[in-house]
Amino acid sequence: MSSSDIEQAEASVRAELGALRDSIDNIDAAVVHMLAERFKCTQRVGRLKADHDLPPADPARESRQIERLRGLAKDAKLDPAFAEKLLNFIIAEVIRHHEQIADGVPPGGRANAPGAH
Ligand SMILES: C=C(O[C@@H]1C=C(C(=O)O)C=C[C@H]1O)C(=O)O
Numbered sequence: 001m002s003s004s005d006i007e008q009a010e011a012s013v014r015a016e017l018g019a020l021r022d023s024i025d026n027i028d029a030a031v032v033h034m035l036a037e038r039f040k041c042t043q044r045v046g047r048l049k050a051d052h053d054l055p056p057a058d059p060a061r062e063s064r065q066i067e068r069l070r071g072l073a074k075d076a077k078l079d080p081a082f083a084e085k086l087l088n089f090i091i092a093e094v095i096r097h098h099e100q101i102a103d104g105v106p107p108g109g110r111a112n113a114p115g116a117h
Pocket residue numbers: 042045056057058059061062065090091094095
């Protein structure tokens with residue numbers, strides 16, 4: 001469906017689509033804000049772990065989170081496999097941050113590293 005197909009659709013259809021898209025935009029904004037808050041917490045966890053020589057990843061904690069999230073997803077009629085993939089994707093990024101913190105990489109990247117611009 002192209003934008004011009006939408007322009008040709010009935011006014012009532014366009015209105016309903018517009019209202020649904022407004023809600024989608026609000027939800028996307030909420031997701032971004034929630035993720036930003038989560039990453040603020042995980043950055044602090046990363047700092048704590050680095051300061052106390054703890055490993056960046058905690059697979060046992062991850063397994064518990066995945067089981068919990070799969071249960072929540074089922075209850076919410078969301079595909080548990082999708083919920084698991086999403087959580088794994090987020091956790092992989094968190095672990096990458098924790099490794100960087102442990103390696104002394106400043107927030108925002110290796111500004112003074114060779115090849116950095
Ligand atoms: C945030 C932590 O570090 C890692 C990231 C996790 C997460 O993003 O939820 C969970 C476990 C760890 O592998 C933690 O140990 O709690």
